[in-house]
Amino acid sequence: MKFTLAALLPLALALSASASGLSCKKNLKRNFLIGYNPDNKVERYEYGYNENWKFDGFLEIKNSTIHQQFEFYDCEAPSDDFHSSHGNVHYGQVRPTDEKDLCLSSEAVFVYKGKDKKESKIRVEPEGIVNNLLLKPCASEGEDLRHQWFKAREVEDCGVRLSLKGKKGDVEADGLVHNSHWTVSLEPFSSWDWREAFYLSEGQLDPKCALKNLK
Template sequence: MFVIPFLFLLLIASAASAHGSPVEQRSAVCKPVGEATKLVSHSVRDGSTGYFETVKKNQGLALVRANSTTEQFQFYECTPPSINYRKSDYRAKYGQLQSTKHKGKCVTAGNYWIQRTGCLGGDGTFEKFPSDDGTITLQPCAKQDTELMRRQWLAYATISFKESCNTKSVLQASYRGDTDLEALIGDSEKSHFSYIDGTNKHTHRPQGFMSNTFPKGC
């Protein structure tokens, strides 16, 4: 006689408890991977090599291409702050890239591209957010799932140009719903992340790799 009311009360209590429970907030735990190195800029077209460094720009710090630099960067592998971020596997490490010159500051993409699904389930279109010029800056390193972390989450992977010619590269990793941006491209005014393929106009512009010097013959 009392079974149904009792179960009903249990369901109400469970629902109230679930509704009142806050969503778990995780802080990313990070550790350095490999050694701190320079960011090398290499042009596939003419083989020229340069470097990336940070300069003061618009009351902040921006990443630009330079002929020489002493600045180094350290990649930190981090635990994902939420399920929206990729975690490390055998193909790549995921986390943030910090400047050794500016402690506590991480390389931060100027924007990202959200992939919109097409009307028939296809790839659809890509929308850039926010609609600025995409300049890469140094910002305080984020620890939780925030807009800032979304721009700082990078992949650290080995790129093979040919047999016995490997080097490390940093890519803008895909947040859930975003598209990967496969190269760090720069000039003396600014740098940005870009998608690279055989038809992209940026294919032969200088791209960024983590190395004190770019391997000869690559």
């Protein structure tokens, strides 16, 4: 598999505007994006372009030459639709250290269909979307921000555990999934062993990190 790394991000992304309407500050240690599964396998990811599948997205790095680092920005909730940080639980955006106008963004969010909050009732929005984890211009409100609103908490011996929270009524997406076109997406975590816990970390993780959650 061949792909280019972040230096070849599309020009449209490189020229994106900052989310000037959102009050944010850097919080927690900058680090690498890591996926960690119950088999104690650590995966490292960078943003790039898959030449075979013609897709932008976060791709697994097969060697040790990972360069991209990311930082968590603690942001004030712009409205009552979003959770605010409290205690050791933080809400906001995840941004690459070298492209601070870009934010980690999920193509999809997840909601319960009806009042029955069971895993079988979880639905993706918008319907039919090809769900990828991408870098997009940082948003400051509304639906665009919903796809960039992350929850973060420092977990001892693990790093900073990340999950996509979206709006208050959305289902938290904290499991990293490998897609058929070699990119990854975030989905609600389950007992399926091929979903990885998602961290900002150096990669030296305790074996229990894959099973620790943010509840």
